[in-house]
Amino acid sequence: MTRRWTITSLLLLLIYVCSRSANAQTQIPEQTNTIDLEAALPEPRAYIPDSQYLDFVYHNHEELTRFLRATSARYPNLTALYSIGKSIQGRELWVLVVSSSPYEHMLGKPDVKYVGNIHGNEPVGRELLLHLIQYLVSSYETDQYVKWLLDNTRIHIMPSMNPDGYAVSKEGTCDGGQGRYNARGFDLNRNFPDYFKQNNKRGQPETDAVKDWISKIQFVLSGSLHGGALVASYPYDNTPNARRLKGICRSSALCAMFQTYSAAPSLTPDDDVFKHLSLVYAKNHAKMSRGVACKSATPAFENGITNGAAWYPLTGGMQDYQYVWYGCMEVTLEISCCKYPPAYELRKYWEDNQLSMIKFLAEAHRGVQGFVFDNNNNPIERASLKIKGRDVGFQTTKHGEFWRILLPGYYKLEVFAEGFAPREIEFVVVEQHPTLLNVTLTPSKRTEGSLPISQLYRPVPGPPPHLYRPPTPGYSGDSGLFSSITSGLNNLYSNLFG
């Protein structure tokens, strides 16, 4: 697997270098703006809970379903309810879209999402997402910020990705694993294809449903809500270096423990963006950014954020998959020290998180966005894009759209599509509004013997839509006593903390 990718990436690099020297073009396009400025809006107002519609109590699957159905019936112009599939025990995996265009994608505007309760025994996020729905629909008419957000974003909210696990969880249980897994005992946040290592876990219906979902909708930004810690944890969750200490450490359990505690960060090329997104959540939270440890034996996180692998590496997590395969920036939001706190604490959790949950989603409107067209103004689907120097690629939608969250600065966008000459375009990102960038590609003059790009850039699903592979991870496989001890400890560790 690794070797195949290395060869492929060398080939890609070669073709890229050749095509660049022949076709490099640079242009600073005119930038205009039609999007309202988020910065000019007043802060969103606090939510006034209305127990007539939604109380601060835990809702079982039937009650959750009833709330979602009633809300979509009450707000037909702002919500649409759909299911992406069923859990093993047949519970619907509900998603409610909240937007001023709930049934249709808004051309050029981002789709974003929250996923709650992937670990069934971590249901605070599940309940907060119901309150987020209630907050958004009831504030649209009265709150300028919420109106701006819903007019410019489609927010897909999945309160529970693991309803079967939730059904066997126990209120008041702060630690432990009962209900964490799906009905077949799989940890859904270890069940996705992994960028760094072969993941041999059998794909579960809940995971497959999510994979299918995100292959159909280009999500720009996502939050996955967990409990058991208080921190925003960003990719990568896995690392190429998990066996780094093997030579030094031999195979003692103590060493494995040491390695787990001293896990090295595994940073993405968009580390600045991921840190920023995590900080937006932490700083708008009532206390996350203080970085106080949940318990004396658990880590304290500076500013309330951490790189996932630096905390503890894991294989098969959801956030790495979304980012590497689909260019969706997802952050894991650990929002309660106690995994399943008593219901009377839910109101407090809502108060602590409400501003974070909204401000985080608004970050989808930062960076660059636009369309890729051909000479006749037809959109080009699945053009491969990359921000120069950031070697994780992304692709255009069927409407030719793309989005990429970036901090203010000067960048180059590299655009490739089969049958067209590649282009490189310079652009500037500012703080106040997204940069709108339309790219027109001209057909390439085919030369004898050149490979069509499609043979190299395999469409999703499949290997990640990379243009280049980042430096090859220095490992070969994941077997042996040491790694099984490590992964055993990681499991223990994540049961305790994540």
Ligand SMILES: *[C@@H]1O[C@H](CO)[C@@H](O)[C@H](O)[C@H]1NC(C)=O
């Ligand atoms: C939904 O929008 C339509 C058209 O704008 C309007 O006539 C209708 O009253 C709205 N319905 C609700 C429940 O707000």
Ligand SMILES: *[C@@H]1O[C@H](CO)[C@@H](O)[C@H](O)[C@H]1NC(C)=O
């Ligand atoms: C880019 O293309 C879109 C879709 O055709 C169009 O609505 C928009 O005005 C264009 N933007 C710029 C800056 O040319």
Ligand SMILES: [Zn+2]
């Ligand atoms: Zn969790």
